[in-house]
Amino acid sequence: MAESGIEGAKNLFVRRWGEMAATWGISRTMAEIHALLYLSPDPLCTDDVMDQLEVSRGSASTNLRQLLNWGLIQREHRRGDRKEYFEAEKDAWLMFETIIRERRRRELQPIVETLERCVEMAHEEPRSKADAVTKAYTKRFSDILDLCDAMNAVFNVVNKAGRRGLKPLTKALSLLAR
Amino acid sequence: MAESGIEGAKNLFVRRWGEMAATWGISRTMAEIHALLYLSPDPLCTDDVMDQLEVSRGSASTNLRQLLNWGLIQREHRRGDRKEYFEAEKDAWLMFETIIRERRRRELQPIVETLERCVEMAHEEPRSKADAVTKAYTKRFSDILDLCDAMNAVFNVVNKAGRRGLKPLTKALSLLAR
DNA sequence: TATATTTTTCAGAATGTTCTGAAATTGTGG
DNA sequence: CCACAATTTCAGAACATTCTGAAAAATATA
Numbered sequence: 001m002a003e004s005g006i007e008g009a010k011n012l013f014v015r016r017w018g019e020m021a022a023t024w025g026i027s028r029t030m031a032e033i034h035a036l037l038y039l040s041p042d043p044l045c046t047d048d049v050m051d052q053l054e055v056s057r058g059s060a061s062t063n064l065r066q067l068l069n070w071g072l073i074q075r076e077h078r079r080g081d082r083k084e085y086f087e088a089e090k091d092a093w094l095m096f097e098t099i100i101r102e103r104r105r106r107e108l109q110p111i112v113e114t115l116e117r118c119v120e121m122a123h124e125e126p127r128s129k130a131d132a133v134t135k136a137y138t139k140r141f142s143d144i145l146d147l148c149d150a151m152n153a154v155f156n157v158v159n160k161a162g163r164r165g166l167k168p169l170t171k172a173l174s175l176l177a178r
Numbered sequence: 179m180a181e182s183g184i185e186g187a188k189n190l191f192v193r194r195w196g197e198m199a200a201t202w203g204i205s206r207t208m209a210e211i212h213a214l215l216y217l218s219p220d221p222l223c224t225d226d227v228m229d230q231l232e233v234s235r236g237s238a239s240t241n242l243r244q245l246l247n248w249g250l251i252q253r254e255h256r257r258g259d260r261k262e263y264f265e266a267e268k269d270a271w272l273m274f275e276t277i278i279r280e281r282r283r284r285e286l287q288p289i290v291e292t293l294e295r296c297v298e299m300a301h302e303e304p305r306s307k308a309d310a311v312t313k314a315y316t317k318r319f320s321d322i323l324d325l326c327d328a329m330n331a332v333f334n335v336v337n338k339a340g341r342r343g344l345k346p347l348t349k350a351l352s353l354l355a356r
Numbered sequence: 357t358a359t360a361t362t363t364t365t366c367a368g369a370a371t372g373t374t375c376t377g378a379a380a381t382t383g384t385g386g
Numbered sequence: 387c388c389a390c391a392a393t394t395t396c397a398g399a400a401c402a403t404t405c406t407g408a409a410a411a412a413t414a415t416a
Contacts, residue, residue: 372401
């Protein structure tokens, strides 16, 4: 495998993208496939992925499907060719938007629901019995709920402001950070 | 284990916090200990953690140390007691700040360094040979770098604006999101 | 310093995740 | 409908992570 030049750069990026994803609870292979497709000027088929990353057909298939589920890649059919080709979203901004939308849905949503349920349960507790503890817990639950609101606000900024491009957003945020 | 009332709410929260952390690449037990300490009005010692979460002394010790490393909990000594007690940061905002500061350091930093190295390597590639590909890759590398700048901007907003409280920040962001 | 208590460490066990490869399924053109 | 090419599925293997429990190290007390 090339370790220098443009192919070296590609391999370095693919590997790092995979490592980073692993710390985010996303499988290394899924992220490596994504990085490969993101860089590739042309769509790749399953066999291309198998060859370049040296993974099995099963793994390639499963991970490609997951990337489709995330909405990070798309299928492409070609006349006179039975194979399916895959192409990644090339707009880094749209890609990021997709990722945080999915993470909001998969992670922020459930914790918010749980917290609301926790506040409810705290209210069901009979008065006087361990009242101080009930109050303390309730306060902490709603503090985290407020935090979730803030995160939702960040997500909304990212989604809405992104249309105007990455650079303007970065600037606007820098001003806010004074 | 209580499934209703205030203790039920506590257990529900602790479990959910652990599950959520797992999808973030943080060990379930570490997050459960953190949730337990976050809710607890008083500091807890290693044995409290072992009893309440039914984990071994080794696991409790290792995970408590990791939480100390993250800066999410603090030690507390008590006169006439040899045990160490642990207390979590109770300010949800400071807690969040700590988490994203750590994640920036551990994750954003390395990918930025790698991307810069990738751009360098692309420039080392001899001209004319696969020039179109070199240009395409370089474009994608710098697109992701721009994205990292945007994320850094978000982090800065969060760090700086947080001092003024959570609610004002949420409001300011909502305005930006129009 | 000797002793008692608590914390840390770490080899091996238990658990959880991802991959492989072959079989089953799906879809296509003749 | 058949033969073929491609994709999906899934049981078991390989790998990675986390936990346990006991021994070693650290720390405090007298």
